[in-house]
Amino acid sequence: MTVLAVAEHRRGDLRDVSFELVSAGRELAGELETDLAVAVIGGDVEGFADELNREGVDTVYTIAEGEEFNHGVYTQSIEQLYADVDPTALLLPNSVNGLDYAPAVAGSLDLPLVTDVIALGGGDSIEVTREQYGGKVETTYSIDADRYALTIRPAEWPAAGAAGDATIEAFEVDVDEASLGSTVNGFEEVGGGDVDITDADVLVSVGRGIEEEENIPLVEELADVLGATLSSSRPIVDNGWLPQNRQVGQSGKVVTPDVYIAVGISGAVQHVAGMKGADTIVAINSDPNAPIYDIADYGIADDLFEVVPELIAEFGGEAPDV
Amino acid sequence: MKVLVTVKEVAEVDDEFGISGLDVDESALEYDLNEWDDYAVEEAVQISEAGDDVEVVTVTVGPERAEETVRMALAKGADRAVRVWDDALEGVQFLDPNSKADLIAAVAEEESPDLILSGVQAGDDANGATGVALAERLGFEWAAVVNDLDLDAEAGVASVHRELEGGIEELTDVDLPAVLTIQTGINEPRYASLRGIRQAQRKPLDVNSLEDVGLDEGIVESAVERTSMYEPESESDAVVWDGSADEAAGELAALLRDKGVVEG
Numbered sequence: 001m002t003v004l005a006v007a008e009h010r011r012g013d014l015r016d017v018s019f020e021l022v023s024a025g026r027e028l029a030g031e032l033e034t035d036l037a038v039a040v041i042g043g044d045v046e047g048f049a050d051e052l053n054r055e056g057v058d059t060v061y062t063i064a065e066g067e068e069f070n071h072g073v074y075t076q077s078i079e080q081l082y083a084d085v086d087p088t089a090l091l092l093p094n095s096v097n098g099l100d101y102a103p104a105v106a107g108s109l110d111l112p113l114v115t116d117v118i119a120l121g122g123g124d125s126i127e128v129t130r131e132q133y134g135g136k137v138e139t140t141y142s143i144d145a146d147r148y149a150l151t152i153r154p155a156e157w158p159a160a161g162a163a164g165d166a167t168i169e170a171f172e173v174d175v176d177e178a179s180l181g182s183t184v185n186g187f188e189e190v191g192g193g194d195v196d197i198t199d200a201d202v203l204v205s206v207g208r209g210i211e212e213e214e215n216i217p218l219v220e221e222l223a224d225v226l227g228a229t230l231s232s233s234r235p236i237v238d239n240g241w242l243p244q245n246r247q248v249g250q251s252g253k254v255v256t257p258d259v260y261i262a263v264g265i266s267g268a269v270q271h272v273a274g275m276k277g278a279d280t281i282v283a284i285n286s287d288p289n290a291p292i293y294d295i296a297d298y299g300i301a302d303d304l305f306e307v308v309p310e311l312i313a314e315f316g317g318e319a320p321d322v
Numbered sequence: 323m324k325v326l327v328t329v330k331e332v333a334e335v336d337d338e339f340g341i342s343g344l345d346v347d348e349s350a351l352e353y354d355l356n357e358w359d360d361y362a363v364e365e366a367v368q369i370s371e372a373g374d375d376v377e378v379v380t381v382t383v384g385p386e387r388a389e390e391t392v393r394m395a396l397a398k399g400a401d402r403a404v405r406v407w408d409d410a411l412e413g414v415q416f417l418d419p420n421s422k423a424d425l426i427a428a429v430a431e432e433e434s435p436d437l438i439l440s441g442v443q444a445g446d447d448a449n450g451a452t453g454v455a456l457a458e459r460l461g462f463e464w465a466a467v468v469n470d471l472d473l474d475a476e477a478g479v480a481s482v483h484r485e486l487e488g489g490i491e492e493l494t495d496v497d498l499p500a501v502l503t504i505q506t507g508i509n510e511p512r513y514a515s516l517r518g519i520r521q522a523q524r525k526p527l528d529v530n531s532l533e534d535v536g537l538d539e540g541i542v543e544s545a546v547e548r549t550s551m552y553e554p555e556s557e558s559d560a561v562v563w564d565g566s567a568d569e570a571a572g573e574l575a576a577l578l579r580d581k582g583v584v585e586g
Binding site for chain 2: 010069071094095096097099100101102103104106107108112113114115116127130131132133134135136137138139140141142143144145148151181182183184185186187188189190191202225226227228234235237238239240244247250251252253254258259280282283287288289293294295296297298299300301302303306307310311313314315
């Protein structure tokens with residue numbers, strides 16, 4: 001019995017989720033009264049292993065294959081390590097790359113898979129918590145199996161801190177290069193341009209609640225009278241109503257302004273990941289149950305098309321007709 | 323060339339809802355085409371419009387009610403549809419994405435597509451795993467979270483951008499046949515035209531039972547079981563201003579002046 005967690009790194013650095021996996025893995029290993037092993041595949045595995053040697057980790061396996069993530073290399077490496085370690089639980093990150101290999105690994109090892117887990121519980125069989133219906137409800141699943149795979153939502157567990165005394169073990173794998181059907185050619189940074197929303201002291205941020213592209217001038221005017229910068233949640237950029245460099249969230253920018261005014265934003269977890277560090281968060285959203293209110297300091301649970309023109313008028317501006 | 327698109331009818335929950343037993347009350351659910359699948363359908367239709375002799379087939383696991391969603395995909399330009407359903411699937415929750423992948427794989431094996439497009443995730447379950455699990459079943463190559471696709475059918479390669487976190491994209495070449503999971507924003511999904519909606523009524527929509535796709539009822543057995551569903555406790559300690567819009571706006575304006583956002 002072992003809990004085996006797989007770390008994630010990109011362009012030379014371990015990602016935060018790796019240390020959160022250590023915390024989640026430690027919790028699960030405690031429940032199951034078993035060991036915690038962490039594997040790191042590719043890149044500077046020895047340097048990564050030193051960093052991953054945190055309190056509660058029994059073994060760090062290093063697999064020196066490749067530099068950057070490749071799902072074929074990861075899948076083959078984990079399958080081979082799995083056969084050797086025979087873990088009860090495989091803990092993987094619920095990140096973009098985690099979801100690019102976890103289902104394939106679970107499939108080929110014939111393991112039940114539950115993704116995007118936000119809490120773990122014990123009992124006769126393992127119980128996990130996840131969200132459903134866009135976060136409106138939480139639900140628990142029991143997994144009645146001796147072996148299973150879970151992916152862990154980023155930023156739900158604290159990063160493991162204190163240094164540990166793990167055994168670091170190099171694990172040799174035999175990767176069948178000929179079977180790799182994907183070639184990673186490089187990376188591209190997106191969302192450059194004239195405006196840097198990470199630089200702004202005050203952000204007026206617009207979401208799906210604005211309904212139509214024709215209504216965008218309303219929030220532009222609000223940003224204008226406040227001397228603020230305009231940003232947005234994902235759907236606005238997906239629709240092409242604002243350029244990508246305005247997007248706040250997991251796939252966009254992480255911002256930490258003094259004041260963040262969320263207009264018509266529900267507060268999905270991917271958005272909150274990008275703005276929870278703001279000093280003061282103000283929500284204008286007509287649904288008082290919207291998750292944005294869980295992190296807002298102030299709010300107006302009223303129709304934005306009523307509130308925003310009043311707010312513009314307060315500062316001597318004139319709301320455009322929308 | 324044949325492109326298979328996985329299409330799911332997803333449940334959206336009203337602002338006000340109750341929970342009975344292990345799920346939200348049916349009366350508070352509205353069904354619609356999964357947002358991510360809308361982009362996948364559009365991508366497939368654009369491929370068919372750009373090439374000669376490209377067939378777009380949708381595959382759905384769902385009850386008869388789901389045909390409304392399937393017809394929507396046909397109205398947007400898919401050529402025909404396959405729906406899998408069976409009495410044995412009634413009430414099955416597919417909590418483990420592996421079982422859904424098994425079902426779709428059975429259809430895909432019949433269809434032998436060159437390319438399968440699926441949404442990154444479904445808006446209700448948010449597993450984010452079925453597409454990659456499907457690729458593993460089929461022995462196809464794959465790429466998850468694709469927000470740019472350049473297809474070279476002749477060379478048998480899809481050049482994609484995978485949308486990583488933090489504004490970084492990974493540029494990857496994927497050998498065909500492949501499953502790509504499609505991210506929102508990759509294109510601009512069209513609205514179905516009236517003409518498209520009329521034509522959709524005449525397009526083939528085959529309904530297959532488990533037996534038809536060569537599976538038995540064992541497919542629904544799963545080690546994963548739902549044990550509870552509840553509304554998360556609000557963690558809100560926000561000051562929410564009541565009153566009319568202008569009163570509330572006045573309070574907010576005072577706060578913003580107080581914070582020094584605006585002077586005077």
